[in-house]
Amino acid sequence: MSLDPDDWPALRAQGHKMLDDMFDYVEHIRDRAVWQPIPDAVRGAFAAPVPHEPTALAEVHDDFLRLILPYATGNVHPGFMGWVHGGGTAVGLLAEMLAGGLNANCGGRDHVPIEVERQLVRWAAALFGFPGTASGIVLTGTSAANLYAVLIARHWALGPVVRDQGVGAAPLAAYSSAGAHGCIPQAMDVAGLGRDALRLVAVDASHRIDVAALEAAIAADRAAGKRPFLLFGTAGAVDTGAIDDLAALAAVAARERLWFHVDGAFGALAILAPALRHRLAGIERASSIAFDFHKWLQVPYDAGFLLVRDGARHRATFAAPAAYLRRDEGGLAGGAFWPCDYGLELSRGFRALKAWFTLRVFGTERLGRTIAHTCALAQHLKQLVERTPALELMAPVELNIVCFRYRGRDPDRLNAGIVVRLHESGIAAPSTTLIGGAVVIRAAIVNHRTEARDLAALVAATLAIGGELAAAPPI
Numbered sequence: 001m002s003l004d005p006d007d008w009p010a011l012r013a014q015g016h017k018m019l020d021d022m023f024d025y026v027e028h029i030r031d032r033a034v035w036q037p038i039p040d041a042v043r044g045a046f047a048a049p050v051p052h053e054p055t056a057l058a059e060v061h062d063d064f065l066r067l068i069l070p071y072a073t074g075n076v077h078p079g080f081m082g083w084v085h086g087g088g089t090a091v092g093l094l095a096e097m098l099a100g101g102l103n104a105n106c107g108g109r110d111h112v113p114i115e116v117e118r119q120l121v122r123w124a125a126a127l128f129g130f131p132g133t134a135s136g137i138v139l140t141g142t143s144a145a146n147l148y149a150v151l152i153a154r155h156w157a158l159g160p161v162v163r164d165q166g167v168g169a170a171p172l173a174a175y176s177s178a179g180a181h182g183c184i185p186q187a188m189d190v191a192g193l194g195r196d197a198l199r200l201v202a203v204d205a206s207h208r209i210d211v212a213a214l215e216a217a218i219a220a221d222r223a224a225g226k227r228p229f230l231l232f233g234t235a236g237a238v239d240t241g242a243i244d245d246l247a248a249l250a251a252v253a254a255r256e257r258l259w260f261h262v263d264g265a266f267g268a269l270a271i272l273a274p275a276l277r278h279r280l281a282g283i284e285r286a287s288s289i290a291f292d293f294h295k296w297l298q299v300p301y302d303a304g305f306l307l308v309r310d311g312a313r314h315r316a317t318f319a320a321p322a323a324y325l326r327r328d329e330g331g332l333a334g335g336a337f338w339p340c341d342y343g344l345e346l347s348r349g350f351r352a353l354k355a356w357f358t359l360r361v362f363g364t365e366r367l368g369r370t371i372a373h374t375c376a377l378a379q380h381l382k383q384l385v386e387r388t389p390a391l392e393l394m395a396p397v398e399l400n401i402v403c404f405r406y407r408g409r410d411p412d413r414l415n416a417g418i419v420v421r422l423h424e425s426g427i428a429a430p431s432t433t434l435i436g437g438a439v440v441i442r443a444a445i446v447n448h449r450t451e452a453r454d455l456a457a458l459v460a461a462t463l464a465i466g467g468e469l470a471a472a473p474p475i
C-alpha cells in the first residue's frame, strides 16, 4: 500500500529533471516577463474535479510547467519591485527540498531539527544584542510575529489570569505610528483588545512617529483612566522605509513601563549592513522584535521570526501541559525545548532549515552587502526620478523604497493606470500606495538580482506609458 514509487530509477530521473527545470527558471529569469495576465483557459484548468484516479508524475509536472510556472507572482525576477518581496535563492530552493525529504515535525520532541531552530534563536539574539535568556520562534511571517508580540505583551500586562478569563474590560491602550503596517491593528483585533485600543500617532516629515505626539497621547490616555501597555516601533515602514527613532521610543517605553515591540519586517535586517545599522540604534533595548527571513534575507516563502527578550514570559504566554505529548525521562519524547510552548502551532514544518542554510552559505557579511546594495539602488532611482522632469519624488528615500509619480492631469488615476500597464508589459512590477492622500508609484528594491538597468527600464517604461495615457482623450 506504500506510496513510494515502484520504479525508483524512473523517479530519480524525473526528479533530476524537475530540479534542473527550477535551476533553469532561476538562472534565466531575466528572459521572462516579470508577470503576465492569466489567460482564461489557464484559470479554467483549475476547475477540474477532484482527482479520483492517479496521474503520472511526469504529466502533473508538465501541467506545472505549462499552467503554473509562467503565471507566478514574479518576485524571483529582478524587475519585481512591488510590495516588499524577497527574490529567493537557489540555495533556499535546495534547502526546501531537503526539509521536504526529512519531513520533520518541529512542534517538539528530541531531534536535531529543533537544535537548528534553537541555533537560529541564538544567532538572532546575538545579532540584535539580546541576552542569552531570550527566546524566539520561526513563524510564517511578520504578521504572525506581530500578533504573537501582542499576545505576549497582553500576558505581561494582565498576568496569567488572561489565559483563563480573557481581557475582560481591561482598558489597555497601545501605540504605533500612523505608518504602521495593517497587520498591527489586525493583531489588536485578533488578540481581543480591539483596533480602537491602538492609537495611530502622527508621523513627522520623514514618516517617523512623532515622539512628542506619542507622549501626549500616552498622557491623555492615563488622564482618561486608560492603561498604556504596548508601544510598537517600526523599523522600515511599508510605505516609505522610514525607521522610527527607536532609541527615543525605548526611552519612552522604559519611562512609561510599556512593552516595546519593533516591527522590523524587512528593516530590522539592516543590522547586517555596517553602513545602515546605526539607523536601528535602540533596537537592542526592545522587548521583542519581529522580522522576516523571506524579504531582505531572500529565504524562500514563508519564514518570519519573533525574538523575545524575556524568554520565560514568551513561554508562559503559550505553554500548555498535555499528557500525550511528552515525558521528561528522555527518549524521543524528551528534549528541553519544545517550540509548541512558544506559539499556537503544534505541528510545524522545518522552516528554520532554509534560513539556516541561507545564513551559513552566504554569511551575514555578504547578505548585509546585498541589503546595502538595494539601498544604493534606491538612491540611484531617486536620482533618476529627480533628473526626469516628467517625474516627481513623493517621499524621502530612507532605505530601499522609492515613491514617485508621473506628473499630469488627474494624477491619481494616471499613476494607478501606469502601474497596471507596467505589470501588463512584463517589464517591471512596482506597486502603489498613498502618500499624503496621493496615489504614487512605489518601487521597493528587495530582490538581490535587481540592477541599475532594471531601474532604467522601469523609468523608461513609466515615461512611455505615462506619455501614452496622458495623451489619451479622457473617457
Ligand SMILES: *Cc1c(COP(=O)(O)O)cnc(C)c1O
Residues within 6 Å of the ligand: 084, 140, 141, 142, 143, 144, 181, 183, 236, 237, 238, 263, 264, 265, 266, 292, 304
Ligand atoms: C511585510 C510587512 C509586514 C507583514 O509581514 P508578512 O511577512 O507579510 O506577514 C509587517 N510589517 C511590515 C513593516 C512589513 O513590511
